[in-house]
Structure formats: C-alpha cells, structure tokens
Amino acid sequence: MALNSTAEIIEDIKQGKMVILMDDEDRENEGDIIMAAEHVTPEAINFMVKHARGLVCLPMTAERCQRLNLPLMVDLNKAQFSTNFTVSIEAAEGVTTGISAADRATTILAAVAKDAQAKDIVQPGHIFPLIAKEGGVLNRAGHTEAGVDLARLAGCEPAAVIVEVLNDDGSMARRPQLEAFAAEHDIKIGTIADLIEYRNLNETTIKKVSSCQLPTQYGEFELHTFKDVIDNQLHFALKKGDIQAEEPTLVRVHLHNTLSDLLGSTR
Known part of the structure; x- marks a missing residue:
C-alpha cells in the first residue's frame, strides 16, 4: 500500500479528520491515530476507543501545559522513550x-x-496530557511531537488527540495491520520520518535575532547573531566588507574554544 504524503495528511488534519502516523521500526514501531484537538468530537473519541483501543492522550506545547498549571506525572521519568x-x-x-x-x-x-486557564480543568481525570518537546519532531521523533506539529502545520491550535492502534487480540498493530486498518476505515496513513523530511524542506530553523557593528583591531566588522529554534543554541557570524550574492565569498567556520579564544592558550 502506498503511503500518503505529509501534505495530504496535513490537509486532512485541517479538515478535522483523523490520520495514522507510524514511527520507525527501531523505535516504538507503532502507529497512532492523530487528529487536531480543536476538532475532536464524541464520535471521534468513541471511534478511537472502539477501534484503536489504545490510551487516549492529549499532546500539547509546554507553554500551554504551564498555563494550565499541569505538573509532570513523575519527577524522575524512567520510561523507555521519556x-x-x-x-x-x-x-x-x-x-x-x-x-x-x-x-x-x-x-x-x-x-x-x-x-483556556488552569481553572477550566481539574485533576485527576480521564484525559492524559503529554508535553511536546520544543522543536517538535526535529527534536524528538515521537507521536507526541508529531501530533502537535501536524496541528500547527494545519493552522490549528498546536494540540492533538492521539491513540495507539492495537489489533483485535490486543497486540500492537504493525505496518501491515496499520495499512489494512487505514484502508478499512478510509484514513490516510504516513510516517514520522516523512514529517521530519517535510519540515526540513519547508521550514527555516535558524533565525537572525540581532546585528551590531563590532570595532576590532583588525577593522570594523558586522556581528550577526542567529538562533537555532530547535535547541536554542546561538551562532555568530562576523562579516567584513561588501558581499555580493553572485560572487564567491571566503568563509571560515570557527569552533568555539574558551581557552584559545579568551585566554590565548595554545593547548
């Protein structure tokens, strides 16, 4: 069975439909039904519980979980995939x-x-929120992050409803069973790997955050600071002279070394 493209899956998420996303065989090797949380209905929950049979969870951003005042279930997470x-x-x-x-x-x-505010919910209950990692599937290739990414890419609130798909006998559905499930219920099916590739091709993960003039003993430079939105690392670019896009430019990449850069050490 041919898998659906990430663009097709995003379109179905936008329309309030459910999709199936599979992770890698060397990870959980599972498939989850995913839909944008803002489009959830009692009928959708009933379908998930009746046909998918897994645990209905609610992936959300860390910012939203903080706003709802949701503490982690445990202080020390020892789960296999954290x-x-x-x-x-x-x-x-x-x-x-x-x-x-x-x-x-x-x-x-x-x-x-x-x-939504903290007063709108109580604890405990029957829905299990999950905190997605900043950067989504580019940071962690899990269904939690995939759900939030798909909702965001579809223009919805970055929150999703996910549930694992189990076979009739209670075992985990693998790719052959997941493809049959998708065909039976007319649900689009894809992979987290394809979602990662889609994001890499269509998004810029580095953004400029500041620029300034930097006088040095070697002359005046322009200092530009860039931030990696995935891991929040800062990168600096020093530019000197007039650079034209159509002409070759000499570029030097320097790895940070505190002893050498600040103290002049040769070790």
Missing part, C-alpha cells in the same frame, strides 16, 4: 463521571481552547 506525561485532567464543568466519549471530548476542548 514520554512527558502530566497528571491526568478533567473539565471543571460540563462533565459527569468524565469517562464517556462525550465527557472526554468536553475535557479536551476545555484544555485546548484559545483562552
């Missing part, structure tokens, strides 16, 4: 026991509303 579970949540209003498909959808919508 999935960042917070304490479970429930909507503060509009639910009964919290476990029904309608109640879980209500909780998700309360948590991902544009103006």
Whole structure:
C-alpha cells in the first residue's frame, strides 16, 4: 500500500479528520491515530476507543501545559522513550463521571481552547496530557511531537488527540495491520520520518535575532547573531566588507574554544 504524503495528511488534519502516523521500526514501531484537538468530537473519541483501543492522550506545547498549571506525572521519568506525561485532567464543568466519549471530548476542548486557564480543568481525570518537546519532531521523533506539529502545520491550535492502534487480540498493530486498518476505515496513513523530511524542506530553523557593528583591531566588522529554534543554541557570524550574492565569498567556520579564544592558550 502506498503511503500518503505529509501534505495530504496535513490537509486532512485541517479538515478535522483523523490520520495514522507510524514511527520507525527501531523505535516504538507503532502507529497512532492523530487528529487536531480543536476538532475532536464524541464520535471521534468513541471511534478511537472502539477501534484503536489504545490510551487516549492529549499532546500539547509546554507553554500551554504551564498555563494550565499541569505538573509532570513523575519527577524522575524512567520510561523507555521519556514520554512527558502530566497528571491526568478533567473539565471543571460540563462533565459527569468524565469517562464517556462525550465527557472526554468536553475535557479536551476545555484544555485546548484559545483562552483556556488552569481553572477550566481539574485533576485527576480521564484525559492524559503529554508535553511536546520544543522543536517538535526535529527534536524528538515521537507521536507526541508529531501530533502537535501536524496541528500547527494545519493552522490549528498546536494540540492533538492521539491513540495507539492495537489489533483485535490486543497486540500492537504493525505496518501491515496499520495499512489494512487505514484502508478499512478510509484514513490516510504516513510516517514520522516523512514529517521530519517535510519540515526540513519547508521550514527555516535558524533565525537572525540581532546585528551590531563590532570595532576590532583588525577593522570594523558586522556581528550577526542567529538562533537555532530547535535547541536554542546561538551562532555568530562576523562579516567584513561588501558581499555580493553572485560572487564567491571566503568563509571560515570557527569552533568555539574558551581557552584559545579568551585566554590565548595554545593547548
């Protein structure tokens, strides 16, 4: 079965549909149903619980989790893939026991509303938030980050609903079963690897944050500071003279060395 392109998957996310994304065989080797959290419905939750059978989780950005005052489930994360579970949540209003498909959808919508605040949810509950790493799948190739990335790329709030797909006998569905599941339910299917490639091809992960004139004993330079939005590392570029795009330019890459740069050490 041919996989769908990341662009096709993003379009379905934009339309409020569910998709399936598989990670690498040497990682979890699993497939998750993913949809934008702001589009969740009781019917969607019921489908996930009935057909996918995994744990319904709510990946969100660290900023949103902080706004909702969600502490991590544990202080020392020893899980195999360090999935960042917070304490479970429930909507503060509009639910009964919290476990029904309608109640879980209500909780998700309360948590991902544009103006959501900590008072809008209570703890514990029946929805399990996950904190996505800054930088998304370019930082961590997990379903948590993939869900947030897909929602963001689709123009939705950067939050998703995800659930692992299990076989009828309770074992994990692998690629052959996931492809059959996707065909049976008319759901687009792709890979996290393709999402990583899509982001690398279509996004700029380095941005200029400042520029200034830098007088030195060798003359006047322009100092430009760039920030890597994935790991927040700063990179500096010194420019001297008039550089034309159509002409070859001499470039030197210098690796930071504190002893040499600051103290003049030759060690």
